[in-house]
Amino acid sequence: MDRTLFTLKNIRRSVLLLTILSLLQAAATIAQAWWLASSVVLMFRGGTWQEAIPPLLLFLGAYLVRFTSIWLSKIISGRYAEQTSTSLQSELMRKLLELGPRYAASRGSGQLITLLIDGVIRFRTYLELFVPRMIDMVFVTLPILITVYVLDFISGLILTFTLPVLIAFFILLGYAARRFADRQYKSYQVLARHFTDVLRGLETLRLLGRSRDFAGSVQQVSDRFRRATMRTLRVAFLSSFALDFFSTLSVAFVAVGLGLRLIDGNIDLLPALAVLLLAPDYYQPVRNLGSDYHASLDGKEAWQTIREILEEDQSLMKLDALEAPPELDALNDPIILEGLCVESEDSEQARLTEISIHLDGSKRKVGIVGASGAGKTTLLHILSGQLQPDAGKIQIGDRPLTDEMRAAWQLRSAYIPQHPYVFSASLADNIRFYEPEASEEQIEQVLADVGLAELVQSLPAGIHEPIGEGGRSLSGGQAQRIALARALIGKRDVLLLDEPTAHLDIETEWELKQTMLPIMEGRRVFLATHRLHWMKEMDWVLVLENGRLVEQGTHEELIQRKGVYYALLEAHAAGGGRR
Numbered sequence: 213m214d215r216t217l218f219t220l221k222n223i224r225r226s227v228l229l230l231t232i233l234s235l236l237q238a239a240a241t242i243a244q245a246w247w248l249a250s251s252v253v254l255m256f257r258g259g260t261w262q263e264a265i266p267p268l269l270l271f272l273g274a275y276l277v278r279f280t281s282i283w284l285s286k287i288i289s290g291r292y293a294e295q296t297s298t299s300l301q302s303e304l305m306r307k308l309l310e311l312g313p314r315y316a317a318s319r320g321s322g323q324l325i326t327l328l329i330d331g332v333i334r335f336r337t338y339l340e341l342f343v344p345r346m347i348d349m350v351f352v353t354l355p356i357l358i359t360v361y362v363l364d365f366i367s368g369l370i371l372t373f374t375l376p377v378l379i380a381f382f383i384l385l386g387y388a389a390r391r392f393a394d395r396q397y398k399s400y401q402v403l404a405r406h407f408t409d410v411l412r413g414l415e416t417l418r419l420l421g422r423s424r425d426f427a428g429s430v431q432q433v434s435d436r437f438r439r440a441t442m443r444t445l446r447v448a449f450l451s452s453f454a455l456d457f458f459s460t461l462s463v464a465f466v467a468v469g470l471g472l473r474l475i476d477g478n479i480d481l482l483p484a485l486a487v488l489l490l491a492p493d494y495y496q497p498v499r500n501l502g503s504d505y506h507a508s509l510d511g512k513e514a515w516q517t518i519r520e521i522l523e524e525d526q527s528l529m530k531l532d533a534l535e536a537p538p539e540l541d542a543l544n545d546p547i548i549l550e551g552l553c554v555e556s557e558d559s560e561q562a563r564l565t566e567i568s569i570h571l572d573g574s575k576r577k578v579g580i581v582g583a584s585g586a587g588k589t590t591l592l593h594i595l596s597g598q599l600q601p602d603a604g605k606i607q608i609g610d611r612p613l614t615d616e617m618r619a620a621w622q623l624r625s626a627y628i629p630q631h632p633y634v635f636s637a638s639l640a641d642n643i644r645f646y647e648p649e650a651s652e653e654q655i656e657q658v659l660a661d662v663g664l665a666e667l668v669q670s671l672p673a674g675i676h677e678p679i680g681e682g683g684r685s686l687s688g689g690q691a692q693r694i695a696l697a698r699a700l701i702g703k704r705d706v707l708l709l710d711e712p713t714a715h716l717d718i719e720t721e722w723e724l725k726q727t728m729l730p731i732m733e734g735r736r737v738f739l740a741t742h743r744l745h746w747m748k749e750m751d752w753v754l755v756l757e758n759g760r761l762v763e764q765g766t767h768e769e770l771i772q773r774k775g776v777y778y779a780l781l782e783a784h785a786a787g788g789g790r791r
Contacts, residue, residue: 216515216516216519217339217343217515219519220296220300220339221296221299222292222296223292223296223343226288226289226292226343227343227347229288230285230288230289230343230344230347231347231351233281233282233284233285233288234281234285234344234347234348234350234351234352235351235355236277236281237278237281237282237285237348237352238351238352238354238355238356239277239355240274240275240277240278240281241274241278241352241356241490241493242355242356242359242490243270243271243274243277244271244274244275244278244489245486245489245490245493246486247267247268247270247271247274248267248268248271248489249482249483249485249486249489250267250482251264251267251268251271252485253481253482253485254267256481285344286344289339289340289341289343289344290340292339292340293336293337293339293340294336296336296339297332297333297335297336297339300332300335300518301328301332303522304327304328304332304518304521304522305328307521307522307524308324308521311521311524312598312599312600313593313598313599314593314598314599314600315524319521320401320405321405321408323401323404323405325404325408326400326401326404326405327514327517327518327521330400330404330514331514331517331518332514332518334510334511334513334514335511335512335514335515335518336511337511338510338511338512338514338515339511339515341504342501342504342511342512345497345500345501345504346501348497348500348501349497349498349501352493352496352497353375353494353497353498356490356493356494357371357372357494359490360487360490360491360494363483363486363487364470364479364483364484364487366469366473367466367469367470367487367491370462370465370466370469371462371466371491371494374458374462374465375462375494375495375498377458377462378455378458378459378462378495378498379498381451381454381455381458382451382454382455382498382501382502385447385450385451385454392440392443392444392447395440395443395444396437396440396441396443396444396510399436399437399440400437400440400510402433402436402437403433403434403436403437406429406430406433407430407433407434410426410429410430451502452502452503455498455499455502455503456499459492459495459498459499462491462495463491463492463495466487466488466491467488467491470484470487470488539620540608540609540617540620540621540624541609542608542621542624542625542705542706542736543573543576543705543706543735543736544573545573545608545609546570546571546572546573546607546608546609547569547570547571547595547606547607547608548569548570548571548605548606548607548608549567549568549569549570549594549604549605549606550568550604550605550606550607551566551567551568551603551604551605552564552566552567552568552594552601552603552604552605552606553565553566553567553601553602553603553604554587554590554594554599554601554602554759555602563587563590563759564587564590564591564594564601564759564760565759565760566760566761567591567604567760567761568761569754569761569764571752574751575751575752576735576736576737576751577732577736577737577739577749577750577751577752578737578738578739578750578751578752578753578754579739579740579741579746579747579750579752579753579754579767580592580738580739580740580741580753580754580756581740581741581742581744581747581753581754581755581756581777581780582755582756582757582780583757583780584742585758586756586757586758586759587756587758587759587760588710588740588741588756589710589711589740590759591740591754591756592627592708592710592738592740594606595708595738596622596625596627596708597613597618597621597622597625598627608621621706624704624705624706625704625705625706625707625708626646626695626698626699626702626704626706626707626708627708627710628692628695628696628699628707628708628709628710628712629710630710630711630712630714630715631688631691631715632691632692632694632695634679634680634686634691634694635680636678636679636680637678637679637680638673638675638676638677638678638679639659639668639671639674639675639676639677639679639694640652640655640675640676642679642680642694642698643655643658643659643675643694643697643698643701644701645698645702646698646699646701646702646704647701647702647703650701652675654701655675655697655701656668656675658697658700658701659675659697661697661700661727661731662693662694662696662697662700662727662731663693663723663724663727664690664693664694664697667690671684687720688715688716688720689716689720689721689723689724692712692713692716692724693724693727696727696728696731700731704735705735705736706735706736706737706738707731707732707735707736707737707738708737708738709737709738709739709740709741710740711740711741711742712724712728712739712741713725713741713743714741714742714743721743725746729749732749737750742784744780744781744784747767748767750766750767751766752764752765752766753765753766753767753770753777755770755775755776755777755780757776762775762776763775763776763777
């Protein structure tokens with residue numbers, strides 16, 4: 213049995229119960245064979261049917277006990293597998309939240325989604341089938357073998373020497389099946405990731421007229437998965453055939469030996485018939501394990517991947533810290549960053565080098581500017597607690613950013629990305645993201661505050677109108693306003709905004725700006741943007757270039773220096789932007 217399974221909660225108790233049931237099943241199987249053989253021999257030797265009734269009733273009782281134990285074993289293993297897979301899914305989601313978005317991006321969101329849903333289901337099948345089959349291999353097979361030795365030593369030797377041959381074929385074919393299953397599972401992960409990426413970019417592909425091209429690529433990837441699956445199934449069918457063939461051949465060896473010794477008078481009919489009835493049941497656990505092994509092999513691969521993730525020690529934050537976070541004045545406590553470095557292996561994550569910043573409580577609205585790839589989003593990810601720097605120190609007030617402090621900071625802050633995610637749910641449920649218990653009156657108020665009152669009035673179901681995928685589509689400006697509404701209803705003191713108007717036209721941006729400026733008052737704001745006209749509203753401006761902090765100061769001070777910030781303003785003005 214896979215020893216790593218013993219790390220699962222309560223598995224020892226389940227294994228103990230399954231072991232007891234396997235022993236009961238073995239005892240019932242032996243009794244069933246003995247009493248059936250006794251009744252047949254009795255009738256064969258001229259006994260009356262009245263004399264055959266007691267052994268037949270005992271046979272029937274043993275039969276009921278045997279299949280009741282098998283049924284209970286399925287119930288216990290099924291319930292344990294269901295409870296464990298549900299718990300494991302929650303634990304995996306919790307661990308992924310602790311590891312943060314950087315880890316999720318390195319693994320691939322499509323692969324992780326597949327693992328969370330299909331992978332956990334496959335592991336459940338593996339746990340439900342594999343554990344009881346392995347227990348039966350020992351605690352059903354061994355008592356039957358001992359009984360056969362007691363009844364007929366020669367038949368016991370035949371069973372003893374044929375079982376290893378059967379297991380050897382099972383192992384050899386199992387290794388081959390595992391190689392093919394590994395390839396199939398990797399192909400499945402590629403398919404899941406590719407399909408998820410295509411779905412996410414489908415609207416863009418459609419606008420570019422490339423959707424049909426990618427339909428062909430999805431078909432190619434799915435066809436590779438189909439071929440990998442068929443190769444795995446061929447090995448599985450070959451393995452099942454080999455197990456059935458050799459187990460049948462082994463039973464035939466036993467039957468031939470018994471027949472010859474019956475003719476010679478070297479064995480009595482009763483033990484010979486009992487041994488013959490027990491021989492197929494002796495090989496049955498191996499056959500069951502062989503068939504279920506291939507059915508649950510991909511579940512074992514999923515379990516290994518899940519364990520790798522759960523054993524990762526690079527957690528961004530322990531979620532236990534959210535239960536009792538320390539007190540924190542997010543508005544006034546100074547934020548100190550010293551020597552921050554991010555050595556990114558991800559092409560989408562810019563590097564940061566020796567970033568040192570001191571932001572006291574008077575610098576509440578902080579702008580972050582720089583060319584594309586300068587590190588604005590990376591710095592914002594660090595400030596939001598989504599990214600752990602590779603080097604350097606972060607302090608809030610006089611306390612370092614431990615798990616507890618990061619939890620307290622995140623409970624008081626709201627991160628709004630360039631493209632806020634709109635869930636496939638009602639408008640009200642989307643707004644309740646940070647505050648699940650928010651009332652309808654509170655939702656309507658914050659929607660009015662962010663300028664979405666007219667949208668709500670135009671919706672047939674009001675705040676209960678479905679939006680997102682499968683519902684009403686929203687413009688980029690409306691999605692940004694919904695993200696702001698989430699932050700408002702959650703009463704977040706800190707807003708971290710990543711290019712909130714990057715993809716909006718000038719008129720929509722101006723309207724959104726008039727909505728956002730009053731919201732920024734009384735809050736701590738970190739705004740990363742290319743639109744430099746926002747910097748007039750900021751208390752402090754950070755200028756990044758190639759991952760380094762090259763300038764910082766107020767908008768007016770940086771203009772007077774005529775440095776990098778001034779050059780950005782000039783380039784912005786020359787490009788037609790507002791200064």
